[in-house]
Amino acid sequence: MTKESRTMRRTVLGVIVSAAVTMAVAAGCSGAEDAVSSAKDAAGAAQSAAQGASDAAQGAADAAKNAAGQASDAVGAAGGAIDASIQQLQGKVADLVKAQPVTFGPESAELSGSDQKTLQQIGTLLKGSNAKITVETHAGYDDARKAQELSEQRAEAISTALQEAGVSADQVKTNPTGNTTAKGDEALKTTFNITS
Numbered sequence: 343m344t345k346e347s348r349t350m351r352r353t354v355l356g357v358i359v360s361a362a363v364t365m366a367v368a369a370g371c372s373g374a375e376d377a378v379s380s381a382k383d384a385a386g387a388a389q390s391a392a393q394g395a396s397d398a399a400q401g402a403a404d405a406a407k408n409a410a411g412q413a414s415d416a417v418g419a420a421g422g423a424i425d426a427s428i429q430q431l432q433g434k435v436a437d438l439v440k441a442q443p444v445t446f447g448p449e450s451a452e453l454s455g456s457d458q459k460t461l462q463q464i465g466t467l468l469k470g471s472n473a474k475i476t477v478e479t480h481a482g483y484d485d486a487r488k489a490q491e492l493s494e495q496r497a498e499a500i501s502t503a504l505q506e507a508g509v510s511a512d513q514v515k516t517n518p519t520g521n522t523t524a525k526g527d528e529a530l531k532t533t534f535n536i537t538s
Contacts (some may be wrong), residue, residue, distance in 0.1 A: 423537070424516060431473050432536040438463050444500065444532040448482070451495035453503055461500060464534065465507020474537050475509070478517040482529030489529075490520035500532060 442460045446452070453461070468475060477500045481492035497516035504514050521529065 343466075363479075401453045408461055426474060427471075428536055428538050431467060431471070434467055435475075435534050435536055436466055437531075439534060445530045446496055448530070449492065451492060451499050453499050458503060461503040462507045464486075465504050465509045468504070468513060468536075469508035472513075472538065474513050474515060475504070476517055476537065477504075477535040478513045478519060478535070479506050479522075480524035480529040480531070481521060482525055483521055486522075490518065493518035493520045496532070 438460055442456050444453070444457045444460050464475070471484065477497055479488040479493045479496040481496065483489035483492065494516075497518040501511075501514045501516055505511055524531070
């Protein structure tokens with residue numbers, strides 16, 4: 343029993359005993375023994391009522407705890423379903439990019455027709471979902487500044503193409519890495535990561 347329950351129980355008992363004594367006096371009980379007996383009966387009834395209230399409060403607390411556990415389980419199940427959906431989308435995007443990679447020519451941020459087609463297909467997968475896509479672009483210049491600029495231009499070209507394919511701007515995040523993570527032919531490729 344919690345401290346609040348005990349305090350409430352004492353308060354209820356005190357009020358009921360007081361009322362019982364007042365009623366006994368008002369009813370004209372002939373002696374102190376009748377008043378005490380009536381007060382004891384009233385106190386017993388009050389104690390039973392308080393115990394019932396305490397039991398009901400404990401039952402409500404248990405029910406609330408059970409409901410919270412069920413809600414937590416439901417959230418966990420929904421999170422698992424979202425993770426599975428994200429993994430499935432990532433797999434589909436990876437398959438598309440493997441079959442038709444989004445690549446750039448040296449010193450270019452131009453998307454080819456096949457690049458546009460791949461991005462259109464990725465857009466179709468993402469359109470209407472809450473999934474987000476991170477586009478990581480690279481450039482192979484030795485000059486870090488030039489590499490970063492070209493990487494940013496490539497990322498912007500892909501972001502624009504995805505938005506034209508129906509993906510909302512807040513779903514697309516770009517990560518132009520310049521020449522820090524890829525060199526040579528690897529710098530011409532684009533990486534796509536799906537998140538929730």
